[in-house]
Amino acid sequence: MPDHPCREKTAPSRLGRRDFLARASAGLAGLIAAALSATGLGYFVSPAFQRREETWVDLRHTGEFKPGSPALVEFTQRKRDAWVTSQRRSSVWIVTPDGKNFKAFDPRCTHLGCPYRWDAAASRFACPCHTAMFGPDGAVLSGPPPRPLDQYAVKIDGDRLLILPMAEKKA
Amino acid sequence: MSVSAWLCERTGIDRVWAALMERRIPEARGWAGLLYTLGSATMLVFLVQTLTGFLLALNYVSAPDHAYDSVRYIDTSVIFGRLVRGLHHWGSSFMVVLSVLHMLRVYFMGSYKYPREATWLAGVGLLLLVLGFSFTGYLLPWDQKAYWATVVGTTIAEQTPVVGPLLGKILRGGDAMGPATLSRFYAFHVLALPALTAGLITVHLFLVIWHGISDPPRRGS
Numbered sequence: 001m002p003d004h005p006c007r008e009k010t011a012p013s014r015l016g017r018r019d020f021l022a023r024a025s026a027g028l029a030g031l032i033a034a035a036l037s038a039t040g041l042g043y044f045v046s047p048a049f050q051r052r053e054e055t056w057v058d059l060r061h062t063g064e065f066k067p068g069s070p071a072l073v074e075f076t077q078r079k080r081d082a083w084v085t086s087q088r089r090s091s092v093w094i095v096t097p098d099g100k101n102f103k104a105f106d107p108r109c110t111h112l113g114c115p116y117r118w119d120a121a122a123s124r125f126a127c128p129c130h131t132a133m134f135g136p137d138g139a140v141l142s143g144p145p146p147r148p149l150d151q152y153a154v155k156i157d158g159d160r161l162l163i164l165p166m167a168e169k170k171a
Numbered sequence: 172m173s174v175s176a177w178l179c180e181r182t183g184i185d186r187v188w189a190a191l192m193e194r195r196i197p198e199a200r201g202w203a204g205l206l207y208t209l210g211s212a213t214m215l216v217f218l219v220q221t222l223t224g225f226l227l228a229l230n231y232v233s234a235p236d237h238a239y240d241s242v243r244y245i246d247t248s249v250i251f252g253r254l255v256r257g258l259h260h261w262g263s264s265f266m267v268v269l270s271v272l273h274m275l276r277v278y279f280m281g282s283y284k285y286p287r288e289a290t291w292l293a294g295v296g297l298l299l300l301v302l303g304f305s306f307t308g309y310l311l312p313w314d315q316k317a318y319w320a321t322v323v324g325t326t327i328a329e330q331t332p333v334v335g336p337l338l339g340k341i342l343r344g345g346d347a348m349g350p351a352t353l354s355r356f357y358a359f360h361v362l363a364l365p366a367l368t369a370g371l372i373t374v375h376l377f378l379v380i381w382h383g384i385s386d387p388p389r390r391g392s
Binding site for chain 2: 045084
């Protein structure tokens with residue numbers, strides 16, 4: 001037995017002034033604590049509700065691409081991640097069959113990430129690392145790649161070609 | 172047996188609670204009674220500063236390259252970011268105002284007298300810590316006001332006879348304001364000062380409870 005028996009709480013039959021004030025204070029304190037906690041919780045979980053920023057890159061005039069002959073275009077991408085803005089030099093393969101529809105391919109082979117090139121004679125993409133071949137539509141023709149070339153989203157604004165350089169992986 | 176009874180039997184929490192919360196409080200009417208709340212008010216604001224300070228530190232970078240941008244990020248992109256930063260900003264002013272008012276109450280009511288001198292000394296230490304928080308925290312947004320206020324502050328320290336130039340260099344972490352200044356002010360603001368303050372608050376509160384609250388002065392006594 002402990003030497004200080006814990007008191008049994010007995011609810012008062014009638015709510016007196018003292019108890020009323022004690023409860024009112026506790027209630028107010030709880031209200032303040034709840035307001036603060038809600039604010040803090042919202043702040044803390046805020047990353048879960050942030051949308052990823054889409055930064056479209058303006059490449060060049062659509063008329064500059066010749067149908068049937070893919071072009072490797074270099075571009076600079078400005079990316080904002082939280083409070084850090086960074087610049088990245090990168091490139092993209094632009095393919096157009098007719099000058100109206102465009103496809104943008106990530107310049108790395110989907111096998112092990114080697115930069116591939118356009119084989120004009122055979123009219124297909126060739127990767128020098130493991131002799132992989134891709135068609136002008138990005139499909140695997142031969143070799144070890146597990147999936148077609150990764151594509152970037154493309155849109156045309158007036159007569160400018162814009163890409164969103166984030167790979168949409170195709171299984 | 173209820174959970175609270177189980178816990179109570181093993182921790183004696185009811186007696187601790189009684190010692191902390193069910194103390195004799197001197198009878199004081201009207202404004203005089205309100206003045207007795209200033210110490211608790213200061214401590215409540217300190218708790219708010221601790222909470223909001225932790226939240227701000229989640230996104231703040233104490234480097235000249237990113238400090239200003241990270242503060243702007245809190246203001247513009249974080250949910251309740253402006254509110255949390257606002258609470259910390261205004262809370263810092265309230266800390267100074269409330270602790271000075273609390274000190275004036277203790278002074279004019281003579282509550283610092285025997286046997287409470289140690290409580291007073293701990294309180295003076297706490298006031299200095301609060302001013303330390305203000306001085307170091309003011310630099311962190313790394314905007315024009317912050318930068319030049321700290322230039323002025325550290326230059327004042329430099330006017331100390333003999334050791335002044337040395338003090339200035341130590342405060343700034345070098346000859347001029349720069350990355351070293353910002354990161355050392357941040358280290359003091361979020362590590363050293365909070366730890367010291369928490370310790371001194373414990374001492375201060377223990378002494379308040381140990382001696383009991385002093386009665387308001389009465390005519391003729």
